[in-house]
Amino acid sequence: MSDSQIEKRIVILGGGTAGWITASAMIHSWADKGIDITLVESPVIGTVGVGEGSTPRLKLFFDSIGVHESEWMPRCNATFKNGISFANWSTRPGFDRYFHPFSSQVDQHTKTAFYFNTYARRLGIDVHAHPDRFFLAAKLAENRQGPRPNENFPFIVEYGYHFDANLVGDFLKERAKDLGVKHIEAKIVDVEQSSDGKITGLLSDSGQTIEADFFVDCSGFQGTLIQKALGVPFRSFAENLFNDSAVVLPTEPQDHIGSQTVSTALKNGWVWEIPLTHRTGNGYVYSSSFCSSDDAEIELRTHLGLLNNDVEARHLKMKVGRVEKHWHKNCLAVGLSQGFIEPLEATALNLVCNTVSDFIETVEAEGFEAGGRDTFNERANERFETIRDYIVAHYILNSREDTDYWKQNGQNTNVSETLRQILHIWKAGKSLSQEMERLEIRSSYTAMSWYCLLAGYGFYPAIRPAPTSPSATEKFDMDEIDEFIRRCALNFQSQNDALRFE
Ligand SMILES: Cc1cc2nc3c(=O)[nH]c(=O)nc-3n(C[C@H](O)[C@H](O)[C@H](O)COP(=O)(O)OP(=O)(O)OC[C@H]3O[C@@H](n4cnc5c(N)ncnc54)[C@H](O)[C@@H]3O)c2cc1C
Numbered sequence: 001m002s003d004s005q006i007e008k009r010i011v012i013l014g015g016g017t018a019g020w021i022t023a024s025a026m027i028h029s030w031a032d033k034g035i036d037i038t039l040v041e042s043p044v045i046g047t048v049g050v051g052e053g054s055t056p057r058l059k060l061f062f063d064s065i066g067v068h069e070s071e072w073m074p075r076c077n078a079t080f081k082n083g084i085s086f087a088n089w090s091t092r093p094g095f096d097r098y099f100h101p102f103s104s105q106v107d108q109h110t111k112t113a114f115y116f117n118t119y120a121r122r123l124g125i126d127v128h129a130h131p132d133r134f135f136l137a138a139k140l141a142e143n144r145q146g147p148r149p150n151e152n153f154p155f156i157v158e159y160g161y162h163f164d165a166n167l168v169g170d171f172l173k174e175r176a177k178d179l180g181v182k183h184i185e186a187k188i189v190d191v192e193q194s195s196d197g198k199i200t201g202l203l204s205d206s207g208q209t210i211e212a213d214f215f216v217d218c219s220g221f222q223g224t225l226i227q228k229a230l231g232v233p234f235r236s237f238a239e240n241l242f243n244d245s246a247v248v249l250p251t252e253p254q255d256h257i258g259s260q261t262v263s264t265a266l267k268n269g270w271v272w273e274i275p276l277t278h279r280t281g282n283g284y285v286y287s288s289s290f291c292s293s294d295d296a297e298i299e300l301r302t303h304l305g306l307l308n309n310d311v312e313a314r315h316l317k318m319k320v321g322r323v324e325k326h327w328h329k330n331c332l333a334v335g336l337s338q339g340f341i342e343p344l345e346a347t348a349l350n351l352v353c354n355t356v357s358d359f360i361e362t363v364e365a366e367g368f369e370a371g372g373r374d375t376f377n378e379r380a381n382e383r384f385e386t387i388r389d390y391i392v393a394h395y396i397l398n399s400r401e402d403t404d405y406w407k408q409n410g411q412n413t414n415v416s417e418t419l420r421q422i423l424h425i426w427k428a429g430k431s432l433s434q435e436m437e438r439l440e441i442r443s444s445y446t447a448m449s450w451y452c453l454l455a456g457y458g459f460y461p462a463i464r465p466a467p468t469s470p471s472a473t474e475k476f477d478m479d480e481i482d483e484f485i486r487r488c489a490l491n492f493q494s495q496n497d498a499l500r501f502e
Pocket residue numbers: 013014015016017018019040041042043044045046047048049050051052053054165186187188189218219220221224246283316317318334335336337343346347348349350
């Protein structure tokens with residue numbers, strides 16, 4: 001990229017996690033290009049203040065800006081995360097709970113057995129086909145161990161984090177300002193545009209106009225620039241995903257801190273349990289069409305044993321869907337302003353990091369104005385839709401019958417063609433990994449994640465009375481797999497020890 005291709009002044013509107021991740025990535029990539037980066041935020045409006053779980057993508061982000069875990073994790077009360085446990089989503093016997101692991105190289109040694117067993121089980125053969133015993137991450141989570149092995153362990157293990165979202169924002173703010181990002185505290189009340197619709201400046205409530213060549217909208221759900229000023233339409237996912245509300249309550253920290261998010265299905269949604277060092281975060285994500293906010297709070301309090309406790313709950317609304325274009329004219333939307341998929345797989349910061357890194361790469365390769373913008377928007381939309389499909393699959397595959405909420409979710413026919421194809425491949429007893437590749441089915445999730453989800457919910461036909469052939473009995477020795485994983489797990493510390501960063 002030549003210097004002349006770079007817009008010289010960039011203004012980011014919004015100082016939530018999305019704003020500070022964007023500012024950090026841009027200053028890291030473009031500090032030496034003479035670009036002036038300013039972030040404007042209103043302390044009066046504040047941030048959404050939730051978002052405590054990540055995928056392994058957040059580790060890549062911190063690595064890319066040169067920040068070590070020992071620097072940011074203690075400051076943000078962060079813990080390590082091996083994956084997510086889903087409890088009470090399925091009523092199929094033996095499948096009331098399963099774990100969605102972050103992957104590791106160890107999986108190469110157990111995956112074949114798992115895939116084979118799901119294949120046999122789909123033929124109705126009685127083999128062990130629940131995912132948990134096949135994955136190291138599930139064992140680490142069960143043992144409350146962190147995911148960083150001792151230095152002799154030869155395999156790479158992927159992992160995510162739990163953290164206090166406000167403290168991550170503060171940490172990144174301090175660092176980005178030290179690196180040269182300018183910071184203005186002001187409430188933006190109007191947006192100035194040129195005759196061709198481009199944004200030229202943001203007008204603050206004190207009468208100041210903040211001008212720039214390029215703007216990044218990190219203003220949260222309201223999408224002040226991309227949606228309100230530029231009028232980019234918002235495509236709701238409400239017909240696919242019913243949840244639009246959440247109620248949040250903290251509880252005491254765990255003595256032996258867990259290393260997984262637990263997602264437990266309740267009557268009209270699900271509740272997250274996220275272990276941080278100073279507290280445990282809990283939030284009930286539900287649909288307001290099926291449950292009032294008062295009832296949701298009572299159900300959450302009952303679930304947590306806090307019915308007679310006066311800790312205050314926070315209620316939030318969620319706008320689920322995406323904008324049609326994430327980059328329009330001279331404006332890029334990042335974070336909640338570009339869209340949101342409910343937090344079941346903690347994917348929002350993943351989308352933030354991918355949007356920003358893809359934007360930086362596109363601009364460096366093709367500049368700001370070129371057709372790179374269209375393909376950028378296609379990629380961003382694909383990320384949103386393929387994550388949505390994976391989340392929808394959780395609801396389609398639930399087998400609860402206790403409330404209308406679960407029944408209507410299970411019967412929901414608003415399913416994308418991609419998800420239909422994946423379910424069809426599974427039911428036809430074919431190899432998901434091979435068929436997804438052959439049919440060029442693009443997904444944000446690997447075949448392994450799909451196998452875990454489909455097998456984890458026990459989405460199998462009934463077991464046939466007797467094996468149909470000698471090879472149809474257990475081909476893989478589960479005791480050997482258990483022993484292999486047990487021995488691997490000896491290379492990992494407890495979460496509590498892993499969090500001592502001396
Ligand atoms: C219930 C819930 C649970 C979630 N859980 C997860 C999770 O587990 N994992 C995950 O990755 N994500 C999660 N998320 C999403 C996550 O919270 C967000 O993606 C993340 O916090 C980024 O938010 P943001 O920065 O886009 O918006 P916000 O945090 O809302 O920040 C918006 C910023 O814009 C500023 N602003 C807005 N308007 C103006 C104006 N007119 N003038 C000046 N400043 C303005 C505000 O002051 C603020 O600084 C969750 C979200 C919800 C609702």
